[in-house]
Amino acid sequence: MKTFRIGGIHPKENKFSAGKQIQVAELPKQVVIPLSHYIGTPSEAVVKKGDVVKVGQLIGKANGFISANVHSSVSGKVNKIDVQLDATGYKRPAVYIDVEGDEWLETIDRSTEIKRECNLSKEEIVRKIQDAGIVGLGGATFPTHVKLSPPPGKKANILIINAVECESYLTCDHQLMLEKGEEILVGTTILMKALEVNRAVIGIESNKKDAIVHLQQLAKNFKGIEVEALKVRYPQGGEKQLIDAVVRRQVPSGRIPIEVGAVVQNVGTTYAVYEAVQKNKPMIERVMTITGKTAPNPGNYLVRLGTYLSSVVDQAGGVPEGTGKIVGGGPMMGRSLMNLNVPMAKGSSGVVFIKEEESIRKPVKNCIRCAKCVTVCPMGLEPFLLMNQSERNMWAEMEDNRTMDCIECGSCSYTCPSNRPLLDYIRFGKTTVGGIIRNRTAKK
Amino acid sequence: MDKLIISPAPHIHGGDSVSKNMTGVIIALVPALLVGLYFFGLGALVVTLTAVASCIFFEYLIQKFMLKGSSTVMDGSAALTGLLLALNLPSNIPVWMVVIGSLVAIGIGKMSFGGLGNNPFNPALIGRVFLLISFPVEMTTWPRPVPFSAAYLDAETAPTTLAMIKGHFGEIPSTLDLFIGNMGGSLGEISAVAILIGLVYLLVKKIITWHIPVSILATVFIFTGILNLVNPELYASPVVHLFSGGLMLGAVFMATDYVTSPMNPRGMLVYGIGIGIITVVIRTFGAYPEGVSFAILIMNAFTPLINTYIKPKRFGERVKI
Amino acid sequence: MNLIVIALLTLGIIGAVSAIILYFVAKKFHVYEDPRIDEVEAALPAANCGGCGFPGCRGFANACVKADTLDGLFCPVGGNDTMQKVAGILGKTAVTAVPTVAVVRCGGTCDHRPRMNEYDGVKHCFIAHNLYSGETGCSWGCLGLGDCEVSCEFDAIKVNPVTKLPEVDEDKCTSCGACVKACPKLLIELRKKGPKSRRIYVSCRNEDKGHIAKKSCDVSCISCSKCEKVCPHEAITITNNLAFIHDDKCKLCRKCVEVCPTNAIVELNFPPRKVKEESMTPKEEQLVG
Numbered sequence A: 001m002k003t004f005r006i007g008g009i010h011p012k013e014n015k016f017s018a019g020k021q022i023q024v025a026e027l028p029k030q031v032v033i034p035l036s037h038y039i040g041t042p043s044e045a046v047v048k049k050g051d052v053v054k055v056g057q058l059i060g061k062a063n064g065f066i067s068a069n070v071h072s073s074v075s076g077k078v079n080k081i082d083v084q085l086d087a088t089g090y091k092r093p094a095v096y097i098d099v100e101g102d103e104w105l106e107t108i109d110r111s112t113e114i115k116r117e118c119n120l121s122k123e124e125i126v127r128k129i130q131d132a133g134i135v136g137l138g139g140a141t142f143p144t145h146v147k148l149s150p151p152p153g154k155k156a157n158i159l160i161i162n163a164v165e166c167e168s169y170l171t172c173d174h175q176l177m178l179e180k181g182e183e184i185l186v187g188t189t190i191l192m193k194a195l196e197v198n199r200a201v202i203g204i205e206s207n208k209k210d211a212i213v214h215l216q217q218l219a220k221n222f223k224g225i226e227v228e229a230l231k232v233r234y235p236q237g238g239e240k241q242l243i244d245a246v247v248r249r250q251v252p253s254g255r256i257p258i259e260v261g262a263v264v265q266n267v268g269t270t271y272a273v274y275e276a277v278q279k280n281k282p283m284i285e286r287v288m289t290i291t292g293k294t295a296p297n298p299g300n301y302l303v304r305l306g307t308y309l310s311s312v313v314d315q316a317g318g319v320p321e322g323t324g325k326i327v328g329g330g331p332m333m334g335r336s337l338m339n340l341n342v343p344m345a346k347g348s349s350g351v352v353f354i355k356e357e358e359s360i361r362k363p364v365k366n367c368i369r370c371a372k373c374v375t376v377c378p379m380g381l382e383p384f385l386l387m388n389q390s391e392r393n394m395w396a397e398m399e400d401n402r403t404m405d406c407i408e409c410g411s412c413s414y415t416c417p418s419n420r421p422l423l424d425y426i427r428f429g430k431t432t433v434g435g436i437i438r439n440r441t442a443k444k
Numbered sequence B: 001m002d003k004l005i006i007s008p009a010p011h012i013h014g015g016d017s018v019s020k021n022m023t024g025v026i027i028a029l030v031p032a033l034l035v036g037l038y039f040f041g042l043g044a045l046v047v048t049l050t051a052v053a054s055c056i057f058f059e060y061l062i063q064k065f066m067l068k069g070s071s072t073v074m075d076g077s078a079a080l081t082g083l084l085l086a087l088n089l090p091s092n093i094p095v096w097m098v099v100i101g102s103l104v105a106i107g108i109g110k111m112s113f114g115g116l117g118n119n120p121f122n123p124a125l126i127g128r129v130f131l132l133i134s135f136p137v138e139m140t141t142w143p144r145p146v147p148f149s150a151a152y153l154d155a156e157t158a159p160t161t162l163a164m165i166k167g168h169f170g171e172i173p174s175t176l177d178l179f180i181g182n183m184g185g186s187l188g189e190i191s192a193v194a195i196l197i198g199l200v201y202l203l204v205k206k207i208i209t210w211h212i213p214v215s216i217l218a219t220v221f222i223f224t225g226i227l228n229l230v231n232p233e234l235y236a237s238p239v240v241h242l243f244s245g246g247l248m249l250g251a252v253f254m255a256t257d258y259v260t261s262p263m264n265p266r267g268m269l270v271y272g273i274g275i276g277i278i279t280v281v282i283r284t285f286g287a288y289p290e291g292v293s294f295a296i297l298i299m300n301a302f303t304p305l306i307n308t309y310i311k312p313k314r315f316g317e318r319v320k321i
Numbered sequence C: 001m002n003l004i005v006i007a008l009l010t011l012g013i014i015g016a017v018s019a020i021i022l023y024f025v026a027k028k029f030h031v032y033e034d035p036r037i038d039e040v041e042a043a044l045p046a047a048n049c050g051g052c053g054f055p056g057c058r059g060f061a062n063a064c065v066k067a068d069t070l071d072g073l074f075c076p077v078g079g080n081d082t083m084q085k086v087a088g089i090l091g092k093t094a095v096t097a098v099p100t101v102a103v104v105r106c107g108g109t110c111d112h113r114p115r116m117n118e119y120d121g122v123k124h125c126f127i128a129h130n131l132y133s134g135e136t137g138c139s140w141g142c143l144g145l146g147d148c149e150v151s152c153e154f155d156a157i158k159v160n161p162v163t164k165l166p167e168v169d170e171d172k173c174t175s176c177g178a179c180v181k182a183c184p185k186l187l188i189e190l191r192k193k194g195p196k197s198r199r200i201y202v203s204c205r206n207e208d209k210g211h212i213a214k215k216s217c218d219v220s221c222i223s224c225s226k227c228e229k230v231c232p233h234e235a236i237t238i239t240n241n242l243a244f245i246h247d248d249k250c251k252l253c254r255k256c257v258e259v260c261p262t263n264a265i266v267e268l269n270f271p272p273r274k275v276k277e278e279s280m281t282p283k284e285e286q287l288v289g
Ligand code: SF4
Pocket: A376, A377, A378, A379, A380, A381, A382, A383, A405, A406, A407, A408, A409, A410, A411, A412, A413, A422, A423, A426
């Protein structure tokens, strides 16, 4: 079975919510829809206080190329446009909407019937995706239309659908594949058309046997789509790792995947593309997993954007006793949340409760130079060395040792027997070195 | 818990720890130790217990009164050093020498550099080489293997296979005896099969990777094979070289010491090949019959250099567009 | 005998040849250095802290010798005395600078600013700052993890373990500015030391609107603009919901300190004021009582 060629770990899977039907979360009383995204410029609000909006109506307009439209996920009245504390505790602009009823825009096709035909041109597809405000749902929330518009002179020859879901605990993509398999395949054909490629591979880790079998069966009716079972290995969901695993091409240092002719899209995104193109439905809801070892009711929920996480968590049985840490996203790359009063954003793939005894880091010891961090690093870096250099502010040396290649997967910190906070320091170094590089290029 | 804990990702840890690794190596050494106890009896027991106990004791003292850090005795590295030292000693060596060896190993070899993780040389080997240079006679008279012997200091002695090769006397033991360990030698180095069992355990538990042991053994095998082909009269066969002396023990347990070996696969291969070549050179052309300890110490000294110049295989290094 | 002679000769010749080569190399690559650089360097405090903006004291000495005037060149560690000496050596005139000292503009001690979560990462302000807003509700305030302490070469700034706020030792602080650069929350400012070390400053950087700021910290500036109105010297301005006292205009009259409802304005090294019962704000009453 294929997998990527350098490093990698296999954390305990703990997929408690696997096979749980996607439940539609209750409509909240108020939603707070963030106008900013993790990447790029925040969108500009196009509604004002007191405006009445419908589900799917545009409320924030993309500001610049790397930015995305934002739509109302509910119908009701705009309460205010204000700041909201996001998961990092810093203030971000957001639109507050008081929910009244559930009235959708007429243009949106809400039937469950699968629409397979798509006669739009490449440009029309990309425009529809851009209008619908679709971003990568794997976590990085990079606007999808940007990825579908390769820079001049570059041409994709393969589309890879990222369905590996290599993070432990999370199951939202898995469940989506089981329930919306055909829609995903239609979405894939649409993306293939937009990219003008005739081959697409859906990469799924082999711990999701049912999804592999299901999609393989369906894929027989679609030209050019293959389903590839991959060995379970973290961080296979990293773009560069996935390309290496599926087509054995390594994206050179500091470049983007299109350099080797590959474009990667998440399955969740693919489904959103299907809905946007075939059903005119903008990005207003997504599936998220609520889980954890002590979670009373682990499951997958279809949640409207802007719903407070606390309200979704309450529907899933609330925060369990003895929770020490709540992670938004997967436990390897997600962020720990200060509280649940944060609105759900496009990139929220899950909420994981971590038991108190597992949340506290163990005491740091001397590096015993066991080289395990080097062995597991999927980018072939030397985390122990980078950490030392970062501690001593040796930025030039860090740059030489390719610190900017680090994908922040956390495999090194996960593995270190001395519990060294490798990634904390590497991230610090990356930020600083990144700043130095930007300054240097700006001067030129 | 009234306050939630915030920390940067990752939020889970694999559960590996220093003591788990050290215990793992100790477990892997058990077969070799058992063979030693079987052939050398009481003497082996006394030497092992003394070495382990005094290493732990010295580490505790130094940590407590000189370094004043939190205690590191519990991580098992001192016990491991003691055990490795014992396995590298003849079983009829007096107790006081074992104690001195342990003091040198822990005090000079390890703690003087700041404890585990900072020592440039393998502490057990420092102890052993110190003893070898200070007490050459005691360190090179090995008892004859007698199952369940109760003799200790008065044990009947026997030369090692390598000494026989070097001096061109005696009859080299059969390959089977070499393999099982029925020959003269240090306490833990005699049985190749026991050490190989340990190696398998280490590999299965992912405590070490294959690079260092395999590269050392392969280099020795190839190098001595060539010499043997050139002149079988003068140079012993590669099989004898592989299974005799401290090569197996050194390649599997001493050279793979985390702290003093290179930190990426390519570097490990260079290091292993270096050890292999130096070992054979000392064995066949040098003054000492055995050279594994020296070879490992010499390559330990090169480890920082190897780490600086040999980098792991980077992702996306080979640009094929 | 013969052997010894040969050996001696060989060594001698090698020595002589090397000496000649070295001589020419030294000649060829000789860089003329103004001897005054050494002199100036000797007059500098040799702290090599970089507070002057040059890499090390020698870099600064070089710059002093090369420059036409000493304008804009100042060694914060040595202060005016050192600059006078340097000026003497070079026959130039030194600008006299008002001595400054580092102040930390955050007053959010543990009892003023409740902790809402527990940080369990590396004890490093920059790393914590990049991750999130901090343990307290105030996203502007001090994280207390001591980047400033680590950056200070003079041992002048220390995080107090009780209040979790750094404190500056005025006598040790050379005003080199290393901590100013180190603090990711931009809390530290170099302010005029003031006569008899008397200083008044707003000990807060919170730019949130008043009610939000107040909620997260008792002693935050809520931009009520009382101080701005009361100041007779127009030394206080309010921008982005935050008051700031300009030290070049402030005459240290202490009127603003009295009116601040949240005690965000700090006065240092003043004698205790005569207590006039009726002029006390309720807050001060509490404090006195
Ligand atoms: S976080 Fe960075 S350095 Fe650590 S294993 Fe992942 S890619 Fe390598």
